Amino acid sequence: GENVEQHPSTLSVQEGDSAVIKCTYSDSASNYFPWYKQELGKRPQLIIDIRSNVGEKKDQRIAVTLNKTAKHFSLHITETQPEDSAVYFCAASNNAGNMLTFGGGTRLMVKP
Amino acid sequence: GAVVSQHPSWVICKSGTSVKIECRSLDFQATTMFWYRQFPKQSLMLMATSNEGSKATYEQGVEKDKFLINHASLTLSTLTVTSAHPEDSSFYICSARGGAGYGYTFGSGTRLTVV
Numbered sequence: 479g480e481n482v483e484q485h486p487s488t489l490s491v492q493e494g495d496s497a498v499i500k501c502t503y504s505d506s507a508s509n510y511f512p513w514y515k516q517e518l519g520k521r522p523q524l525i526i527d528i529r530s531n532v533g534e535k536k537d538q539r540i541a542v543t544l545n546k547t548a549k550h551f552s553l554h555i556t557e558t559q560p561e562d563s564a565v566y567f568c569a570a571s572n573n574a575g576n577m578l579t580f581g582g583g584t585r586l587m588v589k590p
Numbered sequence: 591g592a593v594v595s596q597h598p599s600w601v602i603c604k605s606g607t608s609v610k611i612e613c614r615s616l617d618f619q620a621t622t623m624f625w626y627r628q629f630p631k632q633s634l635m636l637m638a639t640s641n642e643g644s645k646a647t648y649e650q651g652v653e654k655d656k657f658l659i660n661h662a663s664l665t666l667s668t669l670t671v672t673s674a675h676p677e678d679s680s681f682y683i684c685s686a687r688g689g690a691g692y693g694y695t696f697g698s699g700t701r702l703t704v705v
Contacts, residue, residue, distance in 0.1 A: 512693065512694070519681070519699070519701065520698070520699070521683060521696040521697065521698050521699050522634070522683075522696055524693060524694075527693065567633060567634065571694075577624050577636050577639055578624070578636075578685065578694055579636070580633045580634045580635075581633065582632075582633045583632070583633045
């Protein structure tokens with residue numbers, strides 16, 4: 479089955495700096511890669527996703543890049559704000575309605 | 591957008607009792623529902639996949655007789671934790687994938703505490 483590794487497990491940045499979180503996956507059949515933000519005790523919220531026919535996607539301060547050959551994808555947050563502090567999860571699935579396999583999560587702390 | 595309603599949001603039960611968690615897709619038909627468990631400061635781990643009208647598929651290490659899943663309709667899936675023990679205390683969350691154009695929609699989660 480799919481295995482998703484996520485790094486780092488914790489990340490502390492100064493407000494205004496950029497944050498980068500990286501994930502690798504094992505199943506070459508995976509073609510859907512969402513990123514979720516989860517606040518304590520709440521459901522994961524989709525912040526951005528990318529499909530395997532695209533190498534990069536951007537939405538305001540958030541961008542995701544995908545390297546299918548190397549089987550890794552990354553989340554980039556620019557101009558971080560304290561409200562960006564949360565746990566971020568990457569995930570992967572194939573598009574056949576299969577389940578999402580999550581990475582281990584990254585606790586992002588943005589210091590004001 | 592797609593909405594999944596999950597109830598209860600939190601529950602405290604005594605050891606040995608059973609707890610039922612419901613997930614309803616409110617505005618789409620969820621042919622497949624995924625059930626995850628999340629321990630504190632850990633990731634979401636898939637427990638089982640349920641398909642409407644058929645038996646659930648359980649992940650390795652998840653006891654199907656302990657975690658009963660029923661997906662009797664296209665809008666309702668339930669997870670029953672039977673004979674709960676303190677080690678079952680966790681955050682349980684469902685996720686549904688609807689028709690074309692929908693991503694994965696998560697329920698609001700259920701925090702189960704077994705005392």
